[in-house]
Amino acid sequence: MNLRHRDRIEGDLVIEVAFTDVSxxxxxxxxxxxxxxALRLVAEESGAIPVLMHQVHGAGVELVEAPGVAPTCDALVTSQPGVALLARAADCVPVLLADPASGWIAAVHSGRPGLAAGVVPTTIARLRAHGADPSVAWIGPHVCGACYEVPADLQDEVAAVVPESRSTTSWGTAALDLGAGVRAQLASAGITDVRSVDACTREDTSWPSHRRDGAASTRFAGVIWSHP
Incomplete structure (x- = not known):
């Protein structure tokens, strides 16, 4: 089994989520x-066609109407059943969003630049512009606030936009808590049903981590799809 931490909710469509790992x-x-x-295995286990994006640490959101060339963006939204949206990470936060009533879904890659740029609230706004009401969110494994050391000036820069992201490493230096920042943005948008996979990618070797493994690290993905 290559899809882990699976969850599902039922509305007009069944919406399912899962996370791949270092395998x-x-x-x-x-x-x-x-x-x-890897994509073939995701397709086999989900029964949906995987859609990747070329992630650039921004706040761009693209609508997926049919599988095709991977768009350059950091969030994908769709209402199409049978399409699996993937947000890849190796310390950043993969965020999955769903409106169970309408079947609209989203996959978001929120790293440090994306958190500051507001990729999560931008994606929520895009879903709402399509008439959706995303009410459930999943937060995947990511580097924790006790491990993600950053220079003090960079911490100040991000915390000026998302104060909840300010943190301290376990060894007492300036850090950022990307997960806390994402949770704050979800709460500000009115999303209270937030389901998390509580794992730090740097500490848990079952997840890829750029902080731990550098250029040798691969990427895992948060996956969300719907079907009748």
Missing amino acids: LSLGEAAEPAVRGT
């Missing part, structure tokens, strides 16, 4: 055949 190589640097095998 599948989904990084853009992975050999095409290796990444292709």
Whole structure:
């Protein structure tokens, strides 16, 4: 089984979520055949067609009407059943959003720049512009606030926009808590049903971590899809 921490909710469509782990190589640097095998396994286990994005640490959101070329953005939204949206990470926060009533879903990649740029609230606004009401969110594994050391001036820069992200490492230096920042943004948007996979990617070797493994790290993905 390559999809872990699965969850599902039922509305007009059944919405399912899951997370891959270090066993599948989904990084853009992975050999095409290796990444292709990983996507095939995701497709087999979800019964949906995977859609990747070329993530650039911004706040761009793209609508997926049919599977095709991976768009350059950091969030995908769709109302199409049978399409699996993937948000990849290796310390950043993969965020999945759903409106159980309408079947609209989203996958969001929120790293430090994306948190400050507001990619999560921007995605929520995009869903609402389509008439959706995202009421459930999933937060995937990510580097914790006790492990994500940053220079003090960078901490100040991000915390000026998202105060809840200010943190301190376990060894007493300036840090950021990306998960706390995302939770604050979800709460500000009125989303209270937030389901988390409580794992720090740097500490838990079952998840890829750029902080731990550097350029050798691969990527895992948060996956969300719907079906009748």
